[in-house]
Amino acid sequence: MDLLYSFTVFIVSAAEGAYVSINSLWWTVFWIAGLVIIALIIAKLIELEPMIRGSGIPHVKGAVTGQITMNWFRVLCLKFAGGILAIGAGMSLGREGPSVQLGAVIGQGLNRLFRGLRVEEKVLITSGAGAGLAAAFNAPLAGVVFSLEELHKNFSPPVLLSATAASATADYISRSIFGIKPIFDFSSLQVLPMKYYLWLLLLGAIIGILGAFYNWSLLKSLRIYEQQNLIPKKLIMIIPLLLTVPVGFSNPDVLGGGNELVIGIHNGQYVLITLIALLGIKFALTVASYGSGAPGGIFMPLLVIGALAGGVFGHVLVPALNIDPVYSNNFAVFAMASFFTAIVKAPITGCILITEMTGSFSHLPALIIVAMMSYIVADLLKSRPIYEDLLNRILARGKKELLEEYQDSNTVLELVVCVGSALDEKQVKDIKWPKHCLLINIKRGETEIVPDEGIKIIAGDYLNFITSERRAPKTKETLLKMSGY
Secondary structure, eight states: OHHHHHHHHHHHHHHHHHHHTSOOHHHHHHHHHHHHHHHHHHHHHHHHOGGGSSOSHHHHHHHHHTSOOOOHHHHHHHHHHHHHHHHHTTOSOBSHHHHHHHHHHHHHHHHHHTTOOHHHHHHHHHHHHHHHHHHHHTOHHHHHHHIIIIIIOSOOHHHHHHHHHHHHHHHHIIIIISOOOOSOOOTTOOOOOGGGHHHHHHHHHHHHHHHHHHHHHHHHHHHHHHHOOSSOGGGTTHHHHHHHHHHHHHOGGGSTTOHHHHHHHHTTOOOHHHHHHHHHHHHHHHHHHHHTTOSOBSHHHHHHHHHHHHHHHHHHHHHHHTOOGGGHHHHHHHHHHHHHHHHHOOHHHHHHHHHHHHTOGGGHHHHHHHHHHHHHHHHHTTOOOHHHHHHHHHHHHTOGGGSOTTTTSEEEEEEEOOTTSTTTTEEGGGSOOOTTEEEEEEEETTEEEOOOTTOEEOTTOEEEEEEETTTHHHHHHHHHHHHTO
16 A cells, blocks of 8 residues: 555656646646645545644554554545645655555554454554555665654564564565665765764754754744634645745756655755755745645655755865765765754664665764764754654644544553663562553563562563553653653
């Protein structure tokens, strides 16, 4: 399903690019009229199923933590259609976020169809989400790490094995059966000498500031769209879609995910002033597109914005310091991981994703330096992970359709004990556990331990608790603080 979705978006986007390339007034009028119709259709789809808004990754996070429910079949059908229309019509959105949600609801649907347990459903949702990302980028390892680092928030063996199997299968099918190749190929990238690593700290700091501003701009855009009263809500999609018209005529590569811009940077097609202009346009168009609530993600656009910012940095630094121009592309590629880290606060996923694109672990030290620097700077600027902020906005709206009908049913929470946490080296009887939860199992390596009062908990233990669905989010938050997260 994720592969079919990506292929369909590609075809529709190609058709859109063909239309805007025709220099004809009648074609322009025809296309604008078509965009208005598409805006009305997207608005209707969102009205039918609010959970198809945006990338869907915050909704998947909420489903994994038990805070949100997804009507898997409705989301699957309407997200597929809405994403194709929004991205194919030229909005500056990516298909990778929707692919993650589509994979997640397929996992949920399989569990419902085969009457699986609720605990198994969360594992399948996580695994399906990782498979969606792996299929979109042809990056199975990044799909696995994203599932664990961003969605499940721990490296539980059952989740790790399931996510690995799903991501590897998705990647195999996309490559071997459908013949889909990776979006980017940076295998020719030269290894940056260590004498230039100091400048990676500067790059990371700049990208960290840009990332914090991006998060602020994205959230501000959402508030502006919600609070404005000039345009009816059903017509709001017309704004970002009409913005695609002048951009489409001037530079169609900016539309959609924008991956062609990264290829252009890698091939040295742009001068400095062009890169700065493209950076500003892509940044603004992405904020305007996502703020409208259209079905589409920011995953690819933020990688493209990072590449453009890194391209600007390289164009300035290389001639100024008389650096060999062969290393100019390094700054653009490293900035992709850096910007992703500053926005999502998932540095491991960012580094692994770019590592798979380069096909070499030789770039990993540089990626880690620039990613961690951007993380620190964004953190100092009080910038929170964007998907968590978006999830909080969804929950704050308090829509009844987002809540489970069976919130009082039980669920199992899994927790990993960190070194030096409040649980480390403590006996079960000496720990003040949260109310309304029960410790039912301790897994230490391959050994299953019955949690007797005299058992001592040590770092690395996996603790399993049973609690109600309704209390699970608050209980897990308390347990995470106790375990050292």
